[in-house]
Amino acid sequence: MRNVACVLVSGLLLAGPALASGLEIDVQGVANGTITIDLLEDVAPNHVAQITALAEAGAYDGVVFHRVIDGFMAQTGDVQHGRLGGNMALAGTGSSDRPNLIAEFSDESFERGVVGMARASDPNSGNSQFFIMFAPATHLDGQYTVVGRVTGGMDVVDAIKRGEGPNGAMIGDPDVMADVRVID
Numbered sequence: 001m002r003n004v005a006c007v008l009v010s011g012l013l014l015a016g017p018a019l020a021s022g023l024e025i026d027v028q029g030v031a032n033g034t035i036t037i038d039l040l041e042d043v044a045p046n047h048v049a050q051i052t053a054l055a056e057a058g059a060y061d062g063v064v065f066h067r068v069i070d071g072f073m074a075q076t077g078d079v080q081h082g083r084l085g086g087n088m089a090l091a092g093t094g095s096s097d098r099p100n101l102i103a104e105f106s107d108e109s110f111e112r113g114v115v116g117m118a119r120a121s122d123p124n125s126g127n128s129q130f131f132i133m134f135a136p137a138t139h140l141d142g143q144y145t146v147v148g149r150v151t152g153g154m155d156v157v158d159a160i161k162r163g164e165g166p167n168g169a170m171i172g173d174p175d176v177m178a179d180v181r182v183i184d
Contacts, residue, residue, distance in 0.1 A: 021038065021039060021041075021183065021184055022036060022037050022038045022039050022148070022151070022182075022183045022184075023035075023036070023037045023039065023051070023055055023148070023180055023181065023182060023183065024036050024037075024180070024181045024183050025037070025060075025153075025177050025179075025180050025181075026177070026178045026179040026180075027065075027156050027160065027175055027176070027177060027178065028175065028176050028178045029065075029160075029161055029173065029174065029175030029176055030159060030160065030161035030175055031156050031157070031158075031159035031160045031161065031175050032156070032159075033153055033155070033156035033159075034152070034153050034156065035132070035150060035152070035153035035154075035156050035157055036150065036151050036152035036153055036183070037115055037132075037148045037149065037150055037151065038148055038149050038150075038151045039051065039052070039147060039148045040108070040146060040147060040148050040149070043104065043106045043108055043146055043147070044104040044106065044117070044145050044146060044147045045104070046101050046102070046104060047101055047104055047117050047126060047145050047147045048147055048148075050096075050098055050101060050127070050128070051128075051130065051147060052182055053098070054079060054096055054098070054128055055180045055181065055182050056182050058180075059079040059096060059128070060076075060077060060079060060128075060177050060180035061177065061178065061179055061180055062083050062084050062176060062177070062178065063076055063077060063078060063079055063082045063083060063084075063176065063177050064076065064082050064083070064084055064088075064091060064170065064174040064175065064176045064177075065160050065161070065170070065174050065175045065176070065177075066078055066082050066088065066091035066092045066163075066169075066170050066174060067091075067092055067131075067163055067167065067168045067169065067170065068160055068161060068162050068163045068168045068170065068174075068175075069162070069163065069166075069167070069168035070134070070162045070168075071134055071135055072133075072134055072135065072137060072168070073116075073131040073132060073133050073134055073137070074131060074132050074134065074157060074160045075092070075118055075129060075130070075131040075168075076129065076130065076131070076177055077118065077128045077129035077130045078091050078092055078093070078094045078095070078128065078129050079094065079095070079096045079128045080093075080094025080095055080096065080128075081093055081094035082094065082129075084174075084176045088170055088171075088174070091170065091174075092129070094128075095127035095128050095129070096127055096128040098127065098128070099127075100124060100125050100126060100127050101117070101124065101126045101127065101145075102124045103119075103123040103124055103126065103144075103145050104145045105123075105142050105143075105144075105145060106145075106146055108141075108146035109136070109138055109141050110133055110136065110137045110138060110140040110141055110144070110146070111133065111136045112133055112134065112135050112136060112154075113132070113133060113149055113150035113154055113157070114132075114133045114146055114148075114149055114150075115130055115131070115132050115133075115146070115147050115148035115149060115150065116130065116131050116133070116140065116144045116145060116146055116147065117129070117130050117144060117145040117146075117147050118130055118131050118144075119144065119145075123143070126145055130147060132150060132157050134157070134158065160175050161173075161174060161175045
C-alpha cells in the first residue's frame with residue numbers, strides 16, 4: 001500500500017504544471033523578428049508563473065509596446081488597454097484579471113537585456129506589464145522585480161519604435177507583440 005501511495009504521489013508531481021524556462025516574442029512593426037527571454041523562476045517564481053499563465057492563454061498576443069524610452073527601456077504587457085487598434089491614451093494603465101503580485105526583489109541588477117516587471121508606485125502592484133532594458137539602469141536595482149533576460153534577438157529589442165518625449169509615450173503606430181509563446 002505504501003509503494004502504491006509513493007507511486008501515486010510521484011505521478012502527481014510529475015504530471016503537475018511545469019514552470020516555463022522562457023518566452024519567444026514575435027515583434028512586428030518598425031522592429032521585425034523574434035525576442036527570446038530566459039525567465040528566472042528561481043529569482044521571481046510568482047511573477048514568472050503569472051507571465052507564463054498569461055502567455056499560455058494568449059493574453060499578450062497583439063499587445064503593443066506602449067512606452068519606449070530611447071537609451072532606457074521598452075515597456076509592454078498591458079493586456080487590458082494595450083491592444084493594437086485600441087485607445088493608446090489608455091495603454092499602460094491596465095492590467096490582467098489576475099491579482100497583483102507582491103514584489104520579489106533580488107540582487108539581480110538591471111543591465112542591458114534584463115526584463116523587469118512594471119508596476120505603479122506601490123511595489124506590490126506588478127500584474128502583467130513588463131519592460132526590457134536597452135541599457136543598464138542600476139537605480140532600479142532592488143526597486144523592481146527582475147523576471148528574465150533576453151538571450152536572443154537583442155537586435156530586435158534595439159529596433160523597437162521609440163516613443164515621444166521624456167515619458168516615451170507612443171504616438172502613431174506602435175510595434176506589437178504579434179505572438180508570445182512559452183518555451184522549454
